[in-house]
Every structure is written in structure tokens, then in C-alpha cells.
Amino acid sequence: MSESSPLRGRDGESALIGRLLSAAARGEGSILVIEGPAGFGKTRLLRSAVERAAAAGIRTGWGGAEDGGQAAALMTLMSALFTGPEPLLDRAKLRELPSAPEQRFWLVQELAELLEAAALASPLLICLDDLQWADPGTLAAVRSLPEQLADLPIVWMVALRPEGAAGHLLAVDDAQRLAGECLEAAQAHGYPLRAWMAQELQALLAAACGDHDAVRELTGQMIRWALPRGIVQARLAAHHASSLAALGRGDFEEAYQEAAAISPPGILASHVPYALRVPMDLVEAAVRTGRHREAIAHVAAMRQADLTRMSPRLAMLTSASAALAASSRGLASPHGPCSATS
Numbered sequence: 001m002s003e004s005s006p007l008r009g010r011d012g013e014s015a016l017i018g019r020l021l022s023a024a025a026r027g028e029g030s031i032l033v034i035e036g037p038a039g040f041g042k043t044r045l046l047r048s049a050v051e052r053a054a055a056a057g058i059r060t061g062w063g064g065a066e067d068g069g070q071a072a073a074l075m076t077l078m079s080a081l082f083t084g085p086e087p088l089l090d091r092a093k094l095r096e097l098p099s100a101p102e103q104r105f106w107l108v109q110e111l112a113e114l115l116e117a118a119a120l121a122s123p124l125l126i127c128l129d130d131l132q133w134a135d136p137g138t139l140a141a142v143r144s145l146p147e148q149l150a151d152l153p154i155v156w157m158v159a160l161r162p163e164g165a166a167g168h169l170l171a172v173d174d175a176q177r178l179a180g181e182c183l184e185a186a187q188a189h190g191y192p193l194r195a196w197m198a199q200e201l202q203a204l205l206a207a208a209c210g211d212h213d214a215v216r217e218l219t220g221q222m223i224r225w226a227l228p229r230g231i232v233q234a235r236l237a238a239h240h241a242s243s244l245a246a247l248g249r250g251d252f253e254e255a256y257q258e259a260a261a262i263s264p265p266g267i268l269a270s271h272v273p274y275a276l277r278v279p280m281d282l283v284e285a286a287v288r289t290g291r292h293r294e295a296i297a298h299v300a301a302m303r304q305a306d307l308t309r310m311s312p313r314l315a316m317l318t319s320a321s322a323a324l325a326a327s328s329r330g331l332a333s334p335h336g337p338c339s340a341t342s
């Protein structure tokens with residue numbers, strides 16, 4: 001839909017939208033959240049993105065939530081995917097999708113698969129407007145799908161007013177509820193490998209909230225389940241959550257042991273994704289427990305693995321770890337109790 005008057009005073013936003021669309025054309029995905037009060041120009045920005053995407057050959061879908069109009073599950077998202085003159089997903093697939101409320105998790109997984117196939121064929125722009133009125137299913141899907149499909153050229157643009165859903169988008173209790181639902185669904189349908197992933201989420205959330213008893217219980221369950229079955233990833237996930245929780249409460253010795261169980265100091269274990277989640281935790285815990293040599297050795301391993309080239313985040317972690325290790329020089333004797341904890 002074209003607007004008659006030109007877009008005014010939005011150079012920064014327009015440039016950002018241009019960059020995200022160009023990145024999508026190169027195969028990269030992104031999510032843009034536009035938050036502002038009524039009349040702020042959110043819908044207008046989304047519309048201009050749709051026009052530019054169409055001009056760049058990027059397929060677009062549009063779903064707008066309505067005040068009080070949340071009749072069907074995932075309605076806003078489904079409109080964006082299955083409506084319009086050229087729907088992003090094949091409408092014939094609609095009939096095959098699980099529709100019962102208890103199958104919501106699987107519906108989102110099916111949508112993820114369909115979106116993956118569509119995005120592999122051509123980049124997509126998915127606009128979701130007025131998210132403050134969206135149904136809970138759409139909100140839950142918007143929290144999980146962009147991350148799940150992060151490697152694909154899908155640009156998610158969501159607009160919402162600051163009230164209502166804005167707070168819920170990041171609410172921890174919502175995240176905990178979803179992780180609980182995921183665990184229940186995995187257990188009910190006999191997917192134990194999915195179950196530990198849900199427990200991992202619960203443990204990470206508990207660690208973030210400082211609920212150390214919950215972390216211990218969940219990670220204990222995960223390890224008791226994983227060890228006899230030889231499921232290494234589940235055991236490492238438990239060590240990761242335990243390490244974060246220990247760091248959070250200042251128990252650096254335990255944080256060190258838990259992080260070192262994933263990847264020992266000086267070694268960035270290959271083919272172990274969790275090794276990339278704890279390198280700075282390991283260095284921090286080593287510094288805080290007086291293990292200067294180990295801290296330096298781990299920074300050297302990070303540099304040798306060339307983490308800085310893998311992502312800006314890993315580059316930042318490497319620099320921060322190096323700074324931490326350097327700051328510990330001369331602070332404490334190797335393996336002695338740390339004198340510089342605070």
C-alpha cells in the first residue's frame with residue numbers, strides 16, 4: 001500500500017531498514033522492534049519497509065492485530081504467513097497443520113519448517129503490526145521463531161505500543177511458563193531429547209533470577225539423566241547453567257570447576273558448542289580464584305582459535321577476557337585463595 005505524503009524525519013530508521021533489507025538479500029536475517037505510542041508512525045514505517053522490500057524482490061507478509069480481536073490461536077502470525085495476494089506460505093498446507101491447543105508447540109515447529117523452506121527459496125520480510133493486541137500464541141512464536149530461524153534471510157519487523165505486550169515480550173515469568181510448557185509437551189509425547197533442552201532453559205532462567213536451589217535441582221536431574229545414557233550435550237548444558245549460577249552468587253571456585261568441566265583451561269574443546277558459551281566465565285572464575293596461569297592460557301586458546309573472526313560477540317568476549325586476565329597479573333599467587341574478590 002503506498003502512502004500519498006512522503007516519509008518525513010525518519011532518515012535514521014529508513015537507513016536501518018535499508019541495511020536490514022540489503023542484508024536479507026545477502027542471506028542474513030534480523031529482527032526490528034518498533035515501539036512507540038499511538039500515531040508515532042509505526043505502521044507507516046512498516047509500510048515503507050514493505051514497499052522497499054517489494055522493489056528489492058523480497059517477498060513480504062503482513063499481520064496486524066486488532067484490539068479485542070484475538071479469536072483464533074496465532075491469528076496475527078498466521079495472517080502474516082498465509083494471507084495477502086501472494087501468501088508467503090502455501091495455503092494448501094494450512095489444513096495439514098496441528099490445530100488443537102495442546103499441539104501449539106508442534107504448530108510453531110511446523111511453521112518454522114515451512115518458513116525455512118520458503119526463506120531458502122527467497123528472502124522474506126514478515127511485518128507484525130500492533131503487537132500489543134496480538135494473541136499469546138503469536139507473542140510466544142515471535143519470541144522463539146526469529147532466534148530459531150536466525151541463520152535464514154528473514155527480516156522480522158514488529159510494531160507495538162509501549163503498553164501491554166511490550167513488557168511481556170521480555171518477561172521472565174512468561175519465559176518460564178513457556179519452558180515449562182515445552183517440557184510438559186516433550187514428556188507427554190515421548191521426546192526426552194527435547195525435555196532436557198527445556199530443562200536447560202529452565203535452569204538458565206533460574207540462574208538469571210538467582211534461584212540457586214532450582215538450578216541445583218534442574219541441573220542434578222539433567223546430569224542424572226544424561227550420564228547413564230552418554231548424552232554429553234545435556235551434561236555440558238547442566239555445567240553451563242551451574243557455572244552461570246555460581247558466578248552470579250560469587251562462588252568463583254564452583255564457577256571455575258563447572259566451566260572447566262566443559263572446556264579445561266587452555267583448551268577450547270573442538271566440536272563442543274558449549275565451549276564458546278563459557279570462555280569468559282572460565283577466565284573470570286580463574287582470575288577470581290587466583291589461577292592466573294590458567295586464565296592466561298585460556299585467553300591464549302581463545303586467540304589461537306581466532307574467536308575474534310567468528311562474531312563480534314566472541315571478539316568482545318576475547319578482548320574482555322584478555323583484559324580480565326591482564327588485570328589479575330600479580331594479584332594473587334597461583335591456586336591460592338583470591339584476595340581480590342568483590
Ligand SMILES: Nc1ncnc2c1ncn2[C@@H]1O[C@H](COP(=O)(O)OP(=O)(O)OP(=O)(O)O)[C@@H](O)[C@H]1O
Binds near residue numbers: 038040044045
Ligand atoms: N514519518 C512520517 N512522515 C509523514 N507522515 C507520517 C510519518 N509517520 C507517520 N505519519 C502519518 O501519521 C499518521 C499516523 O501514523 P501511523 O498510523 O503510522 O502511526 P502508528 O504509530 O502506527 O499509530 P497506532 O499505534 O495508532 O497504530 C498516518 O497518517 C501516517 O501516514
Ligand SMILES: [Mg+2]
Binds near residue numbers: 043044130
Ligand atoms: Mg499503527
